[in-house]
Amino acid sequence: MIEIFTEPLKYEFIQRALIASIAIGVSCGLIGTYIMLRRMSLIGDALAHSVLPGVVIAFIVSGKSEIALFIGALIAGVVSSVLISFVQRNSKIKEDTSIGIIFTGAFALGILLVSQLKQVHIDLSSYLFGDVLGVSNGDIILSGIITLLIILSVILFYKQLLVTSFDPVMAKIIGISTGAVHYFLMTLLSMSIVSGLQSVGVILIIAMLITPPATAFLLTDKLKNLLIISSLTGVISAIAGLYFSYYFNWTSGASIVLVAVFFFALAFLFSPKEGIVMKYLKRLRTQKINSSEDVVRLVYKFGEIKSANELKNILVAETGISSVKVNGILTELIKKGCVVRTNGHIELTEKGKEMAVKLIRSHRLWETYITEKNIVDEENIHEDAHKYEHLLNEDLVEELDKELGHPEKDPHGSPIPKKK
Amino acid sequence: MDVIKVKNLTVTYNRKPAIKGINLNIQNGRIIGIIGPNGAGKSTLIKGILGFLPVDTGEVKVFGENVNQVLKKISYIPQKEQFDWDFPINVYDVVVMGRYPYLSLFGHPTQKDKKIVIDALEKVEMLKYKDTQIRNLSGGQQQRIFLARALAQESEIYFMDEPFVGVDAKTEKSIFEIIKELKESGKTILIVHHDLSRIKEYFDEVILINQTLIAYGNTEKVFTKENIEKTYGGQLTILQKANQLL
Numbered sequence: 222m223i224e225i226f227t228e229p230l231k232y233e234f235i236q237r238a239l240i241a242s243i244a245i246g247v248s249c250g251l252i253g254t255y256i257m258l259r260r261m262s263l264i265g266d267a268l269a270h271s272v273l274p275g276v277v278i279a280f281i282v283s284g285k286s287e288i289a290l291f292i293g294a295l296i297a298g299v300v301s302s303v304l305i306s307f308v309q310r311n312s313k314i315k316e317d318t319s320i321g322i323i324f325t326g327a328f329a330l331g332i333l334l335v336s337q338l339k340q341v342h343i344d345l346s347s348y349l350f351g352d353v354l355g356v357s358n359g360d361i362i363l364s365g366i367i368t369l370l371i372i373l374s375v376i377l378f379y380k381q382l383l384v385t386s387f388d389p390v391m392a393k394i395i396g397i398s399t400g401a402v403h404y405f406l407m408t409l410l411s412m413s414i415v416s417g418l419q420s421v422g423v424i425l426i427i428a429m430l431i432t433p434p435a436t437a438f439l440l441t442d443k444l445k446n447l448l449i450i451s452s453l454t455g456v457i458s459a460i461a462g463l464y465f466s467y468y469f470n471w472t473s474g475a476s477i478v479l480v481a482v483f484f485f486a487l488a489f490l491f492s493p494k495e496g497i498v499m500k501y502l503k504r505l506r507t508q509k510i511n512s513s514e515d516v517v518r519l520v521y522k523f524g525e526i527k528s529a530n531e532l533k534n535i536l537v538a539e540t541g542i543s544s545v546k547v548n549g550i551l552t553e554l555i556k557k558g559c560v561v562r563t564n565g566h567i568e569l570t571e572k573g574k575e576m577a578v579k580l581i582r583s584h585r586l587w588e589t590y591i592t593e594k595n596i597v598d599e600e601n602i603h604e605d606a607h608k609y610e611h612l613l614n615e616d617l618v619e620e621l622d623k624e625l626g627h628p629e630k631d632p633h634g635s636p637i638p639k640k641k
Numbered sequence: 642m643d644v645i646k647v648k649n650l651t652v653t654y655n656r657k658p659a660i661k662g663i664n665l666n667i668q669n670g671r672i673i674g675i676i677g678p679n680g681a682g683k684s685t686l687i688k689g690i691l692g693f694l695p696v697d698t699g700e701v702k703v704f705g706e707n708v709n710q711v712l713k714k715i716s717y718i719p720q721k722e723q724f725d726w727d728f729p730i731n732v733y734d735v736v737v738m739g740r741y742p743y744l745s746l747f748g749h750p751t752q753k754d755k756k757i758v759i760d761a762l763e764k765v766e767m768l769k770y771k772d773t774q775i776r777n778l779s780g781g782q783q784q785r786i787f788l789a790r791a792l793a794q795e796s797e798i799y800f801m802d803e804p805f806v807g808v809d810a811k812t813e814k815s816i817f818e819i820i821k822e823l824k825e826s827g828k829t830i831l832i833v834h835h836d837l838s839r840i841k842e843y844f845d846e847v848i849l850i851n852q853t854l855i856a857y858g859n860t861e862k863v864f865t866k867e868n869i870e871k872t873y874g875g876q877l878t879i880l881q882k883a884n885q886l887l
Contacts, residue, residue: 258728377747384738387728390719391790393693394712395742442774444729 229467237361238353238420242463244364245417245429246456248371252413253430254451255406258386263317266427267324269414271301273331273423281338287359291415298411301327351422351474353466364416371409375448383444421474428478429455432485439488439495454484514580515540516550520560521577524568532567582638585631586621592632644669644798644829645690650699652689659685663854672824674844675833678873681851683833687800691717713742716791718801721783726776732786733771736761739793761792765819781812788819799823799830817843840864
């Protein structure tokens with residue numbers, strides 16, 4: 222089993238690819254978090270494309286030098302981001318349109334340069350889609366330096382990045398130049414793109430900037446955790462993608478990105494707070510508890526005076542659930558010892574009655590609260606009033622009772638049972 | 642004490658003059674309402690005073706200095722829509738930003754800063770929510786944490802943009818109590834307010850604006866039917882007239 226993981230490590234190119242993967246995971250995960258929070262995903266995409274002419278020109282000038290490539294890409298990235306802002310500020314063209322013009326233009330220029338300059342042998346497809354086999358020692362050193370620089374920047378400028386992302390007006394008041402932070406971030410973004418260029422490629426690097434942060438965003442609402450989870454997801458996606466690429470001979474960039482998307486899908490479905498499956502299960506659970514509590518209340522009210530069959534009809538009519546389900550709930554309540562069947566009647570046991578009184582108390586207190594506090598503008602509370610009634614957390618109900626000044630009756634004049 | 646002096650201020654916004662030739666001379670220890678219809682340039686006036694928008698003509702002095710020199714003494718509480726409430730940040734971290742003006746480039750909040758933040762949270766009765774993500778607060782609570790941030794900043798001037806929108810009556814009252822305390826300790830509070838109710842109750846002075854300054858001064862003297870009609874250019878709706886009578 223362990224060989225699956227160790228076997229590829231025999232090869233030096235895999236070792237290099239692995240280090241490069243960790244570097245992209247961390248650098249893109251960190252920068253991507255800020256790109257996402259500042260709603261600049263589109264700019265990320267744009268810059269990834271616009272570095273192409275820089276890379277090609279660097280090749281023409283210097284041959285295959287990693288440093289030249291880095292500088293070329295960086296200049297192209299920063300120039301593009303300046304141009305995007307320049308067009309937007311000096312005309313009525315909005316930012317998204319400006320981004321669209323600049324990045325396709327730059328990308329087209331890159332493609333033209335590659336196709337026209339035959340004497341430069343650039344394997345275009347490896348730049349577009351990544352070629353993990355081609356990661357050189359120079360690439361690794363470069364990616365390592367970039368990653369360290371990004372980690373250091375995120376730690377040192379935590380305050381500045383936070384306040385400019387969350388509240389630019391506050392940033393101005395503090396005296397932080399939002400423009401300077403923007404271009405600083407654009408520079409780091411161009412760098413992180415360069416670090417992933419060789420293994421993931423220009424087209425897909427944007428996925429490493431967006432998908433891991435988005436995944437992390439579904440799992441936490443603290444910025445520090447977001448940065449950490451985002452980097453970890455990026456690293457794990459990159460490493461897993463690399464292994465798939467090795468064993469199945471898949472394109473490295475595509476397999477890395479698909480693993481990242483797979484993690485996003487998992488978070489989207491199963492995140493404890495945000496996952497849609499978890500939300501659905503929670504709703505089902507709440508519905509079940511609510512129906513069961515409604516049944517207890519109705520049995521309390523009608524159990525002794527109506528026959529078992531009449532009671533069942535009332536239960537179906539009042540709760541709006543099917544008679545099969547009503548029977549199911551009754552059976553469960555009997556098992557729990559809350560309900561008993563006695564000669565033609567269905568009645569509550571002592572335990573069941575205690576529960577019913579608690580329910581009625583909670584229900585009437587909540588009704589009083591909602592009426593008294595006149596909660597009008599906070600629509601949700603009003604809508605969810607019935608939900609609150611089922612909160613039987615005793616501390617909360619007692620706090621409610623205390624805040625209302627231990628009322629005797631609810632707004633309809635019905636007595637509110639006292640706590641036992 | 643003169644806090645804000647505005648001389649002949651004209652600001653262009655989106656290539657149209659948004660406010661023209663505004664003159665103000667604002668003293669400390671007052672609550673001042675900035676009143677006018679939609680698009681009258683209320684927010685532009687604030688941004689112009691703060692130096693966030695390029696000024697065409699005119700001059701702004703705050704505490705006798707250029708506004709850039711004294712920004713740290715000013716708090717601006719924007720409208721709720723300005724924020725991304727899903728942002729991964731909790732109440733404490735929002736309020737601690739109020740201490741950022743006092744920190745060095747790479748500096749962290751000290752024990753003293755933390756104490757100021759805790760005190761500010763206590764003052765607005767939000768301490769028990771300090772670890773809550775801001776999406777999970779009610780409208781009034783969201784407003785209070787930005788007030789707490791301003792308190793932590795120990796500002797002299799407070800600009801508030803529509804602080805009472807989407808806030809229930811009880812919260813509005815409690816927020817106003819805090820504002821009144823600020824005033825009593827000599828601070829200056831400018832509040833953009835779009836409806837005409839409670840103006841006499843809330844504001845010591847009003848700035849009636851509709852691109853140009855219609856009137857500025859003591860609420861009792863300036864907030865007259867004539868001036869209101871001038872400000873709203875006869876657009877005063879029946880509802881607004883009714884509110885005025887109440």
